[in-house]
Amino acid sequence: MVDYIVVGGGIGGTVAYLLLKSIGKNVLLFEKLDYLGGCAGTFRKDGISYNVGASTLVGLDEKLPLDTLLKILKIDKNILPIKQIDPSIVVFVGDKKINRYKDFDLSFEEINSNFPHKKNRELWNKILKTSNQNWSNLYNFLPFNPKSPKNVIHQLFKNYHYLLSNVKENLLTAESIIKPYLDRWDKDYVKFLNSQILMTTQCYWNEVNFSFACMGLTYTNLSNYYVFGGMSEFLNALVGNDENVKKKTKVIKISKESGVYKVHTNRGVFETKRVILNKTIWDFCDILDDSLKNDLCFKNRQKYSKIWSSATLYFAVKDDSNLLDKHHYQIVHDEENPYTGSYSFFVS
DSSP states (O other): OOOEEOOOOBBHHHHHHHHHHHHOOOOOEESSSSBGGGGGGGEEEETTESSSSOOOOOOSSTTHHHHHHHHHHTTGGSSSSSSEEEEEEEEEEETEEEEEOOSSHHHHHHHHHHSTTTTTTHHHHHHHHHHHHHHHHGGGSSSSOOOOOHHHHHHHHHHHHHHHHHHHHHHBBBHHGGGGGOSSSSSHHHHHHHHHHHHHHOOOTTTHHHHHHHHHHTGSSEEEEEEOOHHHHHHHHHHOSTTEEETOOEEEEEETTTTTTEEETTTTTEEEEEEOOOOOTTTGGGGGGGGGGHHHHHHHHHTTSSOOEEEEEOOOOTTTTOOSSSSSSSEOSSSSSSSTTSSSSEEO
């Protein structure tokens, strides 16, 4: 019997596995596919690698999440199969072309030259400041246990300066704060902002608070990387040839007997003290024995009926002339995309 079994080898599951292993726990990781990463993974077909979804690596700057993770795991960044890219993305809105450079001033000039508004500088300074405050205060809330009133109260008092200085930013939508900075209703500018916010936060500007939207709007001002061989290679570099990482292992059912969890898979039954489910709120209950299911299984599906996802088309292009000289493009258009309800295409 092991200490933990992690079900699902996406980013969250793989990181949970690595952290538990780093503190000496006996852990197994089960992933039903033949690659790690989930929606940030990579599959191969006919000798070509395709990123499942996410295709940009961000967070390796000092004190950002991936930098912190590597330090905990004592892994040198230099072993990672990556190269920095700048601009991280090129956005097309009608006849406008916006390069999203890492340098904030260069990035701002691209935006301001395409969407001139008197208060643009003031707006984007506020966006950058809010984002930087969020990143610098991120770890001050850890560890956080929402089920412990004592812990919640402790965190509120511990971080009250930050919380008080960002009350409006955390409570109001991005739309309500950004609109007053615009001289006029600028359809293309709004489409640009909305598409960048949707791509990074999975919400439109009227659905997400300004604070979180700022982190999405400024991801291009962080170090962005291309991963050689696809996004899965980043996780492969962290995991290595670990025999406790079981790919092509599908979990069929999880039951509990006499205080011990039994994880039934296509490769047999495994016993563990604890299980970590790296699955979505819509499907995690599908593999639970009836005795383990509770009201949360059904409440989640009712409350969050809008399932976040993307429609993806995979294809290869022979580009001998190097016409596609950047790694990522976003094409924003007028007509609503069928099935998704979005107004842009992301090309990577």
